[in-house]
Amino acid sequence: AQSVTQPDIHITVSEGASLELRCNYSYGATPYLFWYVQSPGQGLQLLLKYFSGDTLVQGIKGFEAEFKRSQSSFNLRKPSVHWSDAAEYFCAVEGYGGSQGNLIFGKGTKLSVKP
């Protein structure tokens, strides 16, 4: 079965520091991968997505993610974190077979930013 693992439940970084959020997936074919961000009390907003081609994808708000097939990973990065980046981040993979078109989400990583 398809699955997504975000190993870090909570991460704290200082403002201005770099950030990497980890995501590993289990999937039997070429995956469609997504990162979403959720601010407190809000719905989810799409940060970026990977379908094919260049394995380094750029998203909104200065985020990028790199697809590594050999490691089954799709880690999210940002070179310099801003206080407004404090939120919860979800990695997702699109299902196939009976779940085609459905997104399977990781359990999320909560990001706190220290001044």
Next chain:
Amino acid sequence: DVKVTQSSRYLVKRTGEKVFLECVQDMDHENMFWYRQDPGLGLRLIYFSYDVKMKEKGDIPEGYSVSREKKERFSLILESASTNQTSMYLCATRTRVTNYGYTFGSGTRLTVV
């Protein structure tokens, strides 16, 4: 931009009540989804729909039903609300034509007392 509107941001209901959560989208998307979100559990799929009058069970359909009489509206129904259904409920849509991922509503935080 696609707008996905959930009718209530906050809702408080009593145990045993029948509860309707409404989701309306304005971009003619075929697919619509209902998730619940709980701390430490992430998002779990309750029901989804690929078209009008079509519905499919997700991972946790027990205690819920859905209705999709019009393409733009997807309703989640709690037939007899229970305290363990206290949660954040998120509606999402996507089009089958292109894959831009899901668009989410702002969520409804339901408390069952």
